[in-house]
Amino acid sequence: MENLDINPRIIAGVKKAGLKTYESILSLTTQDIQRSTNLSSSDVQVMKTAVAQALVKSPVSALDILHRNCPENLVVTKLTTGCDVMDTALRGGILSQGITEIAGESASGKTQFCLQLCLTVQLPAIQGGLGGGRSSLSYLMVMASMKTGDTRKHVPALGLTWANQVMCRIMLSRTSQQICVPKQVTTSSVTGGGQTCVRELEVIYAPHLPMLKILFIVDEEGIKALT
Template sequence: MSKNSIDPNEKIIEELDINPRIAAAAQRNGYTTSWNILISSCSELQQKTGLSANDVDQLMCAVASYIVKPPLLPLNFPCSIGDTSEVSYVSSGCNAIDNILKGGIPFRGITEITGQSGSGKTQVGLQLALRAQLPKHLGGFDKCVAYICTESQFPAARLQQMVVAFHRKKLIPKKPFTDNLLIHHIPDMDSLADCVQYQLPVLVKKRDVGLLIIDSIAAVFRVEEAGEDSRYKTLQTLGYRLHKLAMTYNVAVLAINQVTSALSAHNFFGIEGDIVPALGLSWANLVTTRLMISKTNKCFRVNKRLNGNLDTREYRIRKIQVISCPWLSKASCNYLVTEDGVEDLQLNNGDIVFAHQ
Protein backbone atom coordinates (compact mmCIF):
# COMPACT_ATOMS: atom_id res chain seq x y z
CA MET A 1 0.00 0.00 0.00
CA SER A 2 1.37 3.43 -0.90
CA LYS A 3 1.84 6.25 1.53
CA ASN A 4 -0.90 8.19 -0.19
CA SER A 5 -3.48 5.50 0.59
CA ILE A 6 -2.23 4.10 3.87
CA ASP A 7 -4.65 2.39 6.24
CA PRO A 8 -4.64 4.33 9.56
CA ASN A 9 -4.83 0.97 11.39
CA GLU A 10 -1.81 -0.52 9.59
CA LYS A 11 1.24 -1.13 11.77
CA ILE A 12 3.86 1.33 10.53
CA ILE A 13 6.15 1.80 13.51
CA GLU A 14 8.96 -0.29 11.98
CA GLU A 15 8.74 1.65 8.71
CA LEU A 16 9.38 5.07 10.22
CA ASP A 17 12.57 7.00 9.58
CA ILE A 18 13.32 7.51 13.26
CA ASN A 19 15.76 6.53 15.99
CA PRO A 20 15.25 2.79 16.75
CA ARG A 21 15.18 3.60 20.47
CA ILE A 22 12.10 5.80 20.01
CA ALA A 23 10.39 3.26 17.76
CA ALA A 24 11.08 0.46 20.26
CA ALA A 25 9.61 2.45 23.17
CA ALA A 26 6.47 3.21 21.17
CA GLN A 27 6.07 -0.39 20.00
CA ARG A 28 6.65 -1.76 23.49
CA ASN A 29 3.69 0.27 24.76
CA GLY A 30 1.30 -0.58 21.93
CA TYR A 31 1.79 2.51 19.76
CA THR A 32 2.25 0.86 16.37
CA THR A 33 -0.29 2.49 14.02
CA SER A 34 -0.59 6.03 12.74
CA TRP A 35 -4.06 6.34 14.22
CA ASN A 36 -3.29 5.38 17.83
CA ILE A 37 -0.18 7.57 17.84
CA LEU A 38 -1.72 10.70 16.35
CA ILE A 39 -4.93 10.63 18.39
CA SER A 40 -2.84 10.69 21.56
CA SER A 41 -1.65 13.92 23.15
CA CYS A 42 2.07 14.60 23.51
CA SER A 43 1.82 14.43 27.31
CA GLU A 44 0.02 11.08 27.13
CA LEU A 45 2.71 9.61 24.88
CA GLN A 46 5.43 10.89 27.20
CA GLN A 47 3.76 9.39 30.25
CA LYS A 48 3.05 5.97 28.74
CA THR A 49 6.28 5.46 26.78
CA GLY A 50 8.78 7.22 29.03
CA LEU A 51 10.05 9.22 26.06
CA SER A 52 11.11 12.85 26.33
CA ALA A 53 9.12 15.71 24.82
CA ASN A 54 11.67 15.96 22.01
CA ASP A 55 11.43 12.21 21.33
CA VAL A 56 7.63 12.37 21.16
CA ASP A 57 7.80 15.32 18.78
CA GLN A 58 10.14 13.35 16.52
CA LEU A 59 7.79 10.36 16.66
CA MET A 60 4.70 12.34 15.71
CA CYS A 61 6.51 14.22 12.95
CA ALA A 62 7.80 10.93 11.53
CA VAL A 63 4.28 9.46 11.50
CA ALA A 64 2.82 12.58 9.89
CA SER A 65 5.56 12.60 7.24
CA TYR A 66 4.98 8.92 6.50
CA ILE A 67 1.26 9.14 5.89
CA VAL A 68 0.77 12.66 4.56
CA LYS A 69 1.79 13.37 0.98
CA PRO A 70 3.53 16.72 0.48
CA PRO A 71 1.40 19.69 -0.58
CA LEU A 72 1.02 20.25 -4.28
CA LEU A 73 1.20 24.03 -3.85
CA PRO A 74 3.74 26.22 -2.07
CA LEU A 75 2.83 27.15 1.47
CA ASN A 76 3.47 30.89 1.14
CA PHE A 77 -0.29 31.46 0.88
CA PRO A 78 -1.69 32.48 -1.45
CA CYS A 79 -0.25 31.77 -4.88
CA SER A 80 -2.53 34.15 -6.71
CA ILE A 81 -4.67 35.96 -4.18
CA GLY A 82 -6.71 37.85 -6.73
CA ASP A 83 -7.68 34.79 -8.73
CA THR A 84 -10.77 33.17 -7.22
CA SER A 85 -11.89 31.30 -10.34
CA GLU A 86 -10.78 27.94 -8.90
CA VAL A 87 -11.97 28.55 -5.34
CA SER A 88 -14.98 26.65 -3.99
CA TYR A 89 -17.30 27.90 -1.26
CA VAL A 90 -19.49 26.51 1.51
CA SER A 91 -22.86 28.23 1.19
CA SER A 92 -24.30 29.77 4.34
CA GLY A 93 -27.83 29.00 3.17
CA CYS A 94 -28.64 32.72 3.37
CA ASN A 95 -28.68 34.46 -0.02
CA ALA A 96 -27.80 37.88 1.40
CA ILE A 97 -24.69 36.56 3.16
CA ASP A 98 -23.60 34.48 0.18
CA ASN A 99 -23.99 37.50 -2.10
CA ILE A 100 -21.58 39.73 -0.17
CA LEU A 101 -19.12 36.81 0.14
CA LYS A 102 -19.41 35.93 -3.57
CA GLY A 103 -20.53 32.41 -2.76
CA GLY A 104 -19.99 31.69 0.94
CA ILE A 105 -17.08 30.61 3.13
CA PRO A 106 -14.09 29.96 0.82
CA PHE A 107 -11.88 26.88 0.66
CA ARG A 108 -8.93 29.25 0.92
CA GLY A 109 -7.02 30.46 3.95
CA ILE A 110 -8.67 31.19 7.29
CA THR A 111 -12.10 32.81 7.56
CA GLU A 112 -12.85 34.50 10.88
CA ILE A 113 -16.28 35.40 12.23
CA THR A 114 -16.08 37.75 15.19
CA GLY A 115 -18.65 39.58 17.28
CA GLN A 116 -19.96 40.16 20.77
CA SER A 117 -21.37 37.40 22.93
CA GLY A 118 -24.91 36.59 21.83
CA SER A 119 -24.52 38.12 18.38
CA GLY A 120 -25.09 34.75 16.71
CA LYS A 121 -21.61 33.61 15.65
CA THR A 122 -22.18 29.99 16.64
CA GLN A 123 -25.54 29.99 14.82
CA VAL A 124 -23.73 30.69 11.55
CA GLY A 125 -21.17 28.02 12.38
CA LEU A 126 -23.85 25.40 13.03
CA GLN A 127 -25.65 26.18 9.79
CA LEU A 128 -22.41 25.91 7.81
CA ALA A 129 -21.73 22.58 9.53
CA LEU A 130 -25.03 21.27 8.18
CA ARG A 131 -24.81 22.87 4.73
CA ALA A 132 -21.38 21.35 4.00
CA GLN A 133 -22.82 17.85 4.45
CA LEU A 134 -25.52 18.25 1.80
CA PRO A 135 -25.05 16.65 -1.63
CA LYS A 136 -23.85 18.92 -4.40
CA HIS A 137 -27.24 19.15 -6.11
CA LEU A 138 -28.57 20.72 -2.88
CA GLY A 139 -25.74 23.23 -2.66
CA GLY A 140 -23.40 21.28 -0.39
CA PHE A 141 -20.19 19.28 -0.81
CA ASP A 142 -21.13 15.91 0.69
CA LYS A 143 -18.27 16.27 3.20
CA CYS A 144 -17.70 15.56 6.86
CA VAL A 145 -17.29 18.49 9.25
CA ALA A 146 -14.86 18.75 12.18
CA TYR A 147 -16.18 21.03 14.94
CA ILE A 148 -13.75 21.92 17.73
CA CYS A 149 -15.25 23.45 20.90
CA THR A 150 -12.86 25.25 23.23
CA GLU A 151 -14.95 26.94 25.90
CA SER A 152 -18.38 25.39 26.38
CA GLN A 153 -20.44 22.33 25.60
CA PHE A 154 -21.47 21.79 22.01
CA PRO A 155 -25.03 23.14 21.47
CA ALA A 156 -26.51 19.76 20.56
CA ALA A 157 -30.13 20.74 21.26
CA ARG A 158 -29.91 23.78 18.98
CA LEU A 159 -28.27 21.69 16.26
CA GLN A 160 -31.09 19.15 16.44
CA GLN A 161 -33.65 21.95 16.11
CA MET A 162 -31.92 23.09 12.92
CA VAL A 163 -31.69 19.50 11.63
CA VAL A 164 -35.47 19.19 11.94
CA ALA A 165 -35.85 22.40 9.90
CA PHE A 166 -33.46 21.09 7.22
CA HIS A 167 -35.49 17.89 6.91
CA ARG A 168 -38.71 19.89 6.66
CA LYS A 169 -37.17 21.84 3.77
CA LYS A 170 -36.06 18.57 2.11
CA LEU A 171 -32.39 19.44 2.67
CA ILE A 172 -31.20 15.94 3.52
CA PRO A 173 -27.65 14.53 3.25
CA LYS A 174 -26.78 11.00 2.16
CA LYS A 175 -25.97 10.06 5.76
CA PRO A 176 -27.57 11.42 8.95
CA PHE A 177 -26.19 14.84 9.85
CA THR A 178 -24.81 13.64 13.18
CA ASP A 179 -22.86 10.80 11.52
CA ASN A 180 -20.73 13.26 9.56
CA LEU A 181 -20.24 15.86 12.31
CA LEU A 182 -17.08 15.13 14.29
CA ILE A 183 -17.08 17.07 17.58
CA HIS A 184 -14.04 17.45 19.81
CA HIS A 185 -13.48 19.55 22.93
CA ILE A 186 -10.00 21.05 23.35
CA PRO A 187 -9.33 23.18 26.46
CA ASP A 188 -5.83 24.60 25.90
CA MET A 189 -3.72 26.20 23.19
CA ASP A 190 -0.99 23.55 22.99
CA SER A 191 -3.51 20.74 22.50
CA LEU A 192 -5.24 22.77 19.79
CA ALA A 193 -1.96 23.34 17.92
CA ASP A 194 -1.05 19.65 18.23
CA CYS A 195 -4.50 18.59 17.03
CA VAL A 196 -4.21 20.73 13.90
CA GLN A 197 -0.73 19.43 13.10
CA TYR A 198 -0.99 15.74 13.92
CA GLN A 199 -4.57 14.53 14.33
CA LEU A 200 -6.58 16.59 11.85
CA PRO A 201 -4.55 15.62 8.73
CA VAL A 202 -5.26 11.95 9.47
CA LEU A 203 -8.91 12.66 10.24
CA VAL A 204 -9.33 14.72 7.06
CA LYS A 205 -8.05 11.82 4.94
CA LYS A 206 -9.88 9.09 6.84
CA ARG A 207 -13.29 10.81 7.04
CA ASP A 208 -13.11 13.20 4.04
CA VAL A 209 -13.48 16.36 6.12
CA GLY A 210 -14.28 19.46 4.05
CA LEU A 211 -14.94 22.05 6.77
CA LEU A 212 -13.14 22.76 10.04
CA ILE A 213 -14.82 25.02 12.61
CA ILE A 214 -13.03 26.25 15.75
CA ASP A 215 -15.41 27.78 18.31
CA SER A 216 -13.74 29.83 19.64
CA ILE A 217 -10.15 30.57 18.74
CA ALA A 218 -9.65 33.16 21.49
CA ALA A 219 -10.84 31.07 24.43
CA VAL A 220 -7.78 28.81 24.68
CA PHE A 221 -5.39 31.76 24.50
CA ARG A 222 -7.23 33.91 27.02
CA VAL A 223 -7.29 31.30 29.79
CA GLU A 224 -3.65 30.30 29.47
CA GLU A 225 -1.24 31.35 32.22
CA ALA A 226 1.76 31.13 29.88
CA GLY A 227 3.65 34.32 29.08
CA GLU A 228 2.96 36.60 26.15
CA ASP A 229 5.93 35.26 24.21
CA SER A 230 4.69 31.67 24.52
CA ARG A 231 1.16 32.63 23.48
CA TYR A 232 2.45 34.58 20.50
CA LYS A 233 4.60 31.70 19.26
CA THR A 234 1.79 29.17 19.68
CA LEU A 235 -0.67 31.46 17.90
CA GLN A 236 1.71 31.92 14.97
CA THR A 237 2.31 28.16 14.81
CA LEU A 238 -1.42 27.45 14.90
CA GLY A 239 -2.12 29.93 12.10
CA TYR A 240 0.59 28.42 9.90
CA ARG A 241 -0.74 24.90 10.49
CA LEU A 242 -4.31 25.96 9.69
CA HIS A 243 -3.17 27.53 6.41
CA LYS A 244 -1.20 24.40 5.57
CA LEU A 245 -4.20 22.19 6.34
CA ALA A 246 -6.51 24.33 4.20
CA MET A 247 -4.15 24.38 1.22
CA THR A 248 -2.94 20.79 1.34
CA TYR A 249 -6.37 19.18 1.67
CA ASN A 250 -8.67 21.86 0.25
CA VAL A 251 -10.46 22.33 3.58
CA ALA A 252 -12.52 25.39 4.46
CA VAL A 253 -11.38 26.76 7.85
CA LEU A 254 -13.74 28.86 9.97
CA ALA A 255 -12.43 30.39 13.20
CA ILE A 256 -15.03 31.96 15.49
CA ASN A 257 -13.49 34.75 17.55
CA GLN A 258 -14.47 36.94 20.48
CA VAL A 259 -14.10 40.71 20.77
CA THR A 260 -12.39 43.04 23.20
CA SER A 261 -12.65 46.74 24.00
CA ALA A 262 -11.04 49.18 21.58
CA LEU A 263 -8.80 52.00 22.76
CA SER A 264 -10.39 54.44 20.33
CA ALA A 265 -13.37 54.66 18.01
CA HIS A 266 -11.05 54.51 14.98
CA ASN A 267 -8.54 51.68 15.28
CA PHE A 268 -5.97 49.93 13.13
CA PHE A 269 -8.39 47.05 12.36
CA GLY A 270 -10.50 49.31 10.16
CA ILE A 271 -13.50 48.86 12.46
CA GLU A 272 -15.45 51.81 13.81
CA GLY A 273 -16.80 51.44 17.32
CA ASP A 274 -15.70 50.44 20.81
CA ILE A 275 -14.87 46.77 20.13
CA VAL A 276 -12.23 44.95 18.08
CA PRO A 277 -11.56 41.25 17.42
CA ALA A 278 -9.60 39.51 20.16
CA LEU A 279 -5.97 38.31 19.88
CA GLY A 280 -4.63 41.53 18.36
CA LEU A 281 -2.48 42.03 15.29
CA SER A 282 -0.60 38.75 15.72
CA TRP A 283 -3.82 36.89 14.84
CA ALA A 284 -5.19 39.51 12.45
CA ASN A 285 -2.18 39.03 10.17
CA LEU A 286 -2.99 35.32 9.90
CA VAL A 287 -6.64 35.78 8.93
CA THR A 288 -7.55 35.78 5.24
CA THR A 289 -11.20 36.81 5.45
CA ARG A 290 -12.51 38.72 8.49
CA LEU A 291 -16.25 39.04 9.07
CA MET A 292 -18.00 40.78 11.96
CA ILE A 293 -21.50 40.02 13.24
CA SER A 294 -23.61 42.38 15.34
CA LYS A 295 -27.17 42.92 16.47
CA THR A 296 -29.03 45.95 15.16
CA ASN A 297 -31.54 47.96 17.20
CA LYS A 298 -34.42 46.66 15.10
CA CYS A 299 -36.56 43.54 15.00
CA PHE A 300 -38.50 41.83 12.25
CA ARG A 301 -42.10 41.12 13.24
CA VAL A 302 -43.75 38.29 11.36
CA ASN A 303 -46.95 36.30 11.73
CA LYS A 304 -46.40 32.54 11.73
CA ARG A 305 -48.97 29.79 11.77
CA LEU A 306 -47.93 27.24 14.39
CA ASN A 307 -50.11 24.21 15.19
CA GLY A 308 -53.01 25.82 13.38
CA ASN A 309 -52.79 29.07 15.36
CA LEU A 310 -51.53 32.43 14.12
CA ASP A 311 -48.59 33.52 16.25
CA THR A 312 -46.68 36.81 16.11
CA ARG A 313 -42.92 36.47 16.42
CA GLU A 314 -40.15 39.06 16.62
CA TYR A 315 -36.59 38.31 15.55
CA ARG A 316 -33.68 40.65 16.17
CA ILE A 317 -32.19 41.80 12.87
CA ARG A 318 -28.50 40.89 12.63
CA LYS A 319 -25.80 42.49 10.53
CA ILE A 320 -22.75 40.83 9.02
CA GLN A 321 -20.02 42.88 7.40
CA VAL A 322 -16.84 42.16 5.48
CA ILE A 323 -14.01 43.82 7.42
CA SER A 324 -11.14 42.61 5.29
CA CYS A 325 -10.54 40.16 2.45
CA PRO A 326 -8.12 40.34 -0.50
CA TRP A 327 -10.78 39.63 -3.12
CA LEU A 328 -13.91 41.13 -1.54
CA SER A 329 -14.98 44.74 -1.24
CA LYS A 330 -16.23 45.99 2.12
CA ALA A 331 -19.92 45.23 2.26
CA SER A 332 -22.63 44.31 4.74
CA CYS A 333 -26.11 42.83 4.84
CA ASN A 334 -28.90 42.13 7.30
CA TYR A 335 -30.29 38.70 8.13
CA LEU A 336 -32.27 36.83 10.79
CA VAL A 337 -31.64 33.97 13.19
CA THR A 338 -34.91 32.07 13.64
CA GLU A 339 -35.89 28.67 15.02
CA ASP A 340 -34.92 27.23 11.64
CA GLY A 341 -31.46 28.80 11.51
CA VAL A 342 -29.85 31.67 9.60
CA GLU A 343 -32.36 33.13 7.12
CA ASP A 344 -32.83 35.99 4.70
CA LEU A 345 -34.76 39.07 5.76
CA GLN A 346 -37.85 38.91 3.54
CA LEU A 347 -39.46 42.33 3.88
CA ASN A 348 -42.68 41.33 2.15
CA ASN A 349 -43.45 38.79 4.89
CA GLY A 350 -43.42 41.10 7.92
CA ASP A 351 -42.66 44.49 9.44
CA ILE A 352 -39.54 46.10 10.87
CA VAL A 353 -39.93 47.54 14.37
CA PHE A 354 -37.52 48.94 16.94
CA ALA A 355 -36.24 46.41 19.45
CA HIS A 356 -37.33 46.67 23.07
CA GLN A 357 -34.33 47.72 25.14
Protein backbone atom coordinates in the same frame (compact mmCIF):
# COMPACT_ATOMS: atom_id res chain seq x y z
CA MET B 1 10.84 15.01 -5.56
CA GLU B 2 13.49 13.10 -7.52
CA ASN B 3 12.23 14.63 -10.77
CA LEU B 4 13.16 18.16 -9.68
CA ASP B 5 16.17 19.62 -11.46
CA ILE B 6 18.01 20.78 -8.33
CA ASN B 7 20.99 19.73 -6.25
CA PRO B 8 20.43 16.19 -4.85
CA ARG B 9 21.76 17.47 -1.50
CA ILE B 10 18.70 19.72 -1.17
CA ILE B 11 16.30 16.89 -2.02
CA ALA B 12 18.00 14.59 0.50
CA GLY B 13 17.71 17.21 3.25
CA VAL B 14 14.04 17.80 2.57
CA LYS B 15 13.18 14.09 2.47
CA LYS B 16 15.12 13.47 5.69
CA ALA B 17 12.91 16.07 7.40
CA GLY B 18 9.79 14.16 6.29
CA LEU B 19 8.69 16.66 3.63
CA LYS B 20 7.75 14.28 0.83
CA THR B 21 5.08 16.16 -1.13
CA TYR B 22 4.92 19.42 -3.06
CA GLU B 23 2.06 20.57 -0.83
CA SER B 24 4.15 20.17 2.31
CA ILE B 25 6.91 22.32 0.79
CA LEU B 26 4.64 25.16 -0.35
CA SER B 27 2.53 25.22 2.82
CA LEU B 28 5.49 26.00 5.10
CA THR B 29 7.44 29.22 5.44
CA THR B 30 11.09 29.42 4.44
CA GLN B 31 12.05 29.72 8.12
CA ASP B 32 10.07 26.59 9.08
CA ILE B 33 11.74 24.54 6.34
CA GLN B 34 15.17 25.85 7.36
CA ARG B 35 14.63 24.78 10.96
CA SER B 36 13.53 21.26 10.01
CA THR B 37 16.09 20.63 7.26
CA ASN B 38 19.13 22.74 8.27
CA LEU B 39 19.26 24.04 4.70
CA SER B 40 20.22 27.62 3.91
CA SER B 41 17.67 30.25 2.91
CA SER B 42 18.92 30.18 -0.69
CA ASP B 43 18.59 26.37 -0.82
CA VAL B 44 15.01 26.55 0.39
CA GLN B 45 14.18 29.25 -2.17
CA VAL B 46 15.63 27.08 -4.95
CA MET B 47 13.47 24.19 -3.75
CA LYS B 48 10.28 26.29 -3.60
CA THR B 49 10.88 27.75 -7.06
CA ALA B 50 11.42 24.29 -8.55
CA VAL B 51 8.28 22.91 -6.89
CA ALA B 52 6.17 25.86 -8.09
CA GLN B 53 7.41 25.42 -11.66
CA ALA B 54 6.70 21.67 -11.52
CA LEU B 55 3.12 22.22 -10.38
CA VAL B 56 2.11 24.78 -13.01
CA LYS B 57 3.23 23.82 -16.50
CA SER B 58 1.84 26.94 -18.16
CA PRO B 59 0.83 30.39 -16.83
CA VAL B 60 -2.74 30.66 -15.54
CA SER B 61 -4.45 34.05 -15.25
CA ALA B 62 -7.05 35.08 -12.66
CA LEU B 63 -9.60 35.21 -15.49
CA ASP B 64 -8.81 31.57 -16.36
CA ILE B 65 -9.43 30.57 -12.75
CA LEU B 66 -12.70 32.56 -12.68
CA HIS B 67 -13.96 30.69 -15.76
CA ARG B 68 -12.46 27.40 -14.52
CA ASN B 69 -10.13 27.12 -17.52
CA CYS B 70 -7.37 25.80 -15.30
CA PRO B 71 -6.28 22.70 -13.36
CA GLU B 72 -8.86 21.55 -10.85
CA ASN B 73 -6.54 22.11 -7.88
CA LEU B 74 -6.54 25.87 -8.61
CA VAL B 75 -10.31 26.20 -8.41
CA VAL B 76 -11.52 27.40 -5.01
CA THR B 77 -15.04 26.18 -4.30
CA LYS B 78 -17.51 28.00 -2.03
CA LEU B 79 -19.63 26.68 0.84
CA THR B 80 -23.23 27.83 0.93
CA THR B 81 -24.43 29.64 4.05
CA GLY B 82 -27.88 28.12 3.64
CA CYS B 83 -29.37 31.49 2.67
CA ASP B 84 -29.64 32.38 -1.04
CA VAL B 85 -29.58 36.14 -0.43
CA MET B 86 -26.45 35.90 1.72
CA ASP B 87 -24.76 33.56 -0.79
CA THR B 88 -25.39 36.06 -3.60
CA ALA B 89 -23.88 38.91 -1.58
CA LEU B 90 -20.85 36.75 -0.67
CA ARG B 91 -20.44 35.67 -4.32
CA GLY B 92 -21.22 32.05 -3.70
CA GLY B 93 -20.69 31.66 0.03
CA ILE B 94 -17.72 30.99 2.31
CA LEU B 95 -14.33 30.17 0.77
CA SER B 96 -13.48 26.46 1.09
CA GLN B 97 -9.76 27.17 1.48
CA GLY B 98 -7.80 29.37 3.87
CA ILE B 99 -9.01 30.75 7.20
CA THR B 100 -12.32 32.56 7.50
CA GLU B 101 -12.66 34.41 10.80
CA ILE B 102 -16.13 34.89 12.28
CA ALA B 103 -15.92 37.65 14.90
CA GLY B 104 -18.50 39.46 16.96
CA GLU B 105 -19.78 40.46 20.35
CA SER B 106 -21.87 38.23 22.58
CA ALA B 107 -25.23 37.12 21.13
CA SER B 108 -24.37 38.48 17.67
CA GLY B 109 -25.09 35.15 15.95
CA LYS B 110 -21.58 33.63 15.69
CA THR B 111 -22.56 30.23 17.07
CA GLN B 112 -25.69 29.96 14.93
CA PHE B 113 -23.75 30.99 11.82
CA CYS B 114 -21.03 28.38 12.41
CA LEU B 115 -23.53 25.65 13.27
CA GLN B 116 -25.40 26.37 10.06
CA LEU B 117 -22.16 25.98 8.09
CA CYS B 118 -21.56 22.66 9.85
CA LEU B 119 -24.89 21.53 8.43
CA THR B 120 -24.50 22.91 4.90
CA VAL B 121 -21.07 21.29 4.52
CA GLN B 122 -22.89 17.93 4.55
CA LEU B 123 -24.83 18.85 1.40
CA PRO B 124 -23.70 17.52 -1.99
CA ALA B 125 -21.65 19.88 -4.14
CA ILE B 126 -24.56 20.45 -6.53
CA GLN B 127 -26.48 22.03 -3.62
CA GLY B 128 -23.59 24.22 -2.48
CA GLY B 129 -22.09 21.89 0.11
CA LEU B 130 -18.84 19.94 0.17
CA GLY B 131 -20.30 16.45 0.13
CA GLY B 132 -19.84 15.63 3.79
CA GLY B 133 -16.77 17.75 4.44
CA ARG B 134 -13.17 17.50 3.27
CA SER B 135 -9.73 18.81 4.13
CA SER B 136 -10.20 22.05 2.17
CA LEU B 137 -13.08 23.22 4.37
CA SER B 138 -12.44 26.72 5.72
CA TYR B 139 -11.27 26.95 9.30
CA LEU B 140 -13.65 29.04 11.37
CA MET B 141 -11.93 30.96 14.16
CA VAL B 142 -14.27 32.69 16.58
CA MET B 143 -12.68 35.76 18.12
CA ALA B 144 -13.57 37.47 21.36
CA SER B 145 -14.85 40.99 20.75
CA MET B 146 -15.44 43.70 23.32
CA LYS B 147 -17.58 46.75 22.68
CA THR B 148 -16.97 49.99 24.57
CA GLY B 149 -19.28 52.83 23.62
CA ASP B 150 -19.24 53.16 19.84
CA THR B 151 -15.93 51.35 19.38
CA ARG B 152 -15.08 47.66 19.12
CA LYS B 153 -11.87 46.05 20.24
CA HIS B 154 -10.87 42.65 18.86
CA VAL B 155 -9.03 40.26 21.13
CA PRO B 156 -7.48 37.40 19.09
CA ALA B 157 -8.48 34.15 20.78
CA LEU B 158 -5.35 32.32 19.57
CA GLY B 159 -2.83 35.16 19.50
CA LEU B 160 -1.74 37.77 16.96
CA THR B 161 0.42 35.37 14.93
CA TRP B 162 -2.55 33.13 14.13
CA ALA B 163 -4.87 36.09 13.58
CA ASN B 164 -2.55 37.48 10.90
CA GLN B 165 -3.04 34.32 8.81
CA VAL B 166 -6.73 35.11 8.23
CA MET B 167 -7.84 35.29 4.60
CA CYS B 168 -11.37 36.57 5.17
CA ARG B 169 -12.70 38.41 8.23
CA ILE B 170 -16.43 38.68 8.90
CA MET B 171 -17.94 40.70 11.76
CA LEU B 172 -21.36 39.92 13.23
CA SER B 173 -23.18 42.38 15.49
CA ARG B 174 -26.57 43.08 17.03
CA THR B 175 -28.60 46.16 16.16
CA SER B 176 -31.23 47.91 18.24
CA GLN B 177 -33.89 47.14 15.63
CA GLN B 178 -36.60 44.56 16.33
CA ILE B 179 -38.93 43.02 13.77
CA CYS B 180 -41.87 40.67 13.95
CA VAL B 181 -41.36 37.28 12.32
CA PRO B 182 -44.54 36.16 10.50
CA LYS B 183 -46.17 33.08 11.98
CA GLN B 184 -46.02 29.99 9.79
CA VAL B 185 -48.06 26.88 10.58
CA THR B 186 -47.39 23.52 8.97
CA THR B 187 -48.66 20.03 9.73
CA SER B 188 -45.55 19.30 11.81
CA SER B 189 -44.51 22.62 13.36
CA VAL B 190 -45.26 26.26 14.11
CA THR B 191 -42.55 28.88 13.50
CA GLY B 192 -42.36 32.64 13.90
CA GLY B 193 -45.03 34.77 15.45
CA GLY B 194 -42.77 36.79 17.73
CA GLN B 195 -40.21 39.59 17.90
CA THR B 196 -36.56 39.02 17.05
CA CYS B 197 -33.44 41.16 16.96
CA VAL B 198 -32.02 42.29 13.62
CA ARG B 199 -28.33 41.46 13.30
CA GLU B 200 -25.68 42.64 10.86
CA LEU B 201 -23.00 40.76 8.93
CA GLU B 202 -20.12 42.95 7.77
CA VAL B 203 -17.22 41.89 5.54
CA ILE B 204 -14.17 43.58 7.05
CA TYR B 205 -11.83 42.32 4.36
CA ALA B 206 -11.60 39.51 1.82
CA PRO B 207 -9.56 39.01 -1.37
CA HIS B 208 -12.66 38.43 -3.50
CA LEU B 209 -15.27 40.71 -1.90
CA PRO B 210 -15.92 44.43 -1.45
CA MET B 211 -16.66 45.76 2.01
CA LEU B 212 -20.37 45.13 2.49
CA LYS B 213 -23.06 44.77 5.15
CA ILE B 214 -26.00 42.36 5.26
CA LEU B 215 -28.89 42.56 7.72
CA PHE B 216 -30.18 39.20 8.93
CA ILE B 217 -32.25 37.51 11.61
CA VAL B 218 -31.99 34.19 13.44
CA ASP B 219 -35.19 32.18 13.80
CA GLU B 220 -36.19 28.54 14.24
CA GLU B 221 -35.03 27.75 10.71
CA GLY B 222 -31.60 29.38 11.06
CA ILE B 223 -29.87 32.43 9.55
CA LYS B 224 -31.98 34.49 7.11
CA ALA B 225 -30.91 37.68 5.32
CA LEU B 226 -33.40 40.53 5.12
CA THR B 227 -34.29 41.80 1.65
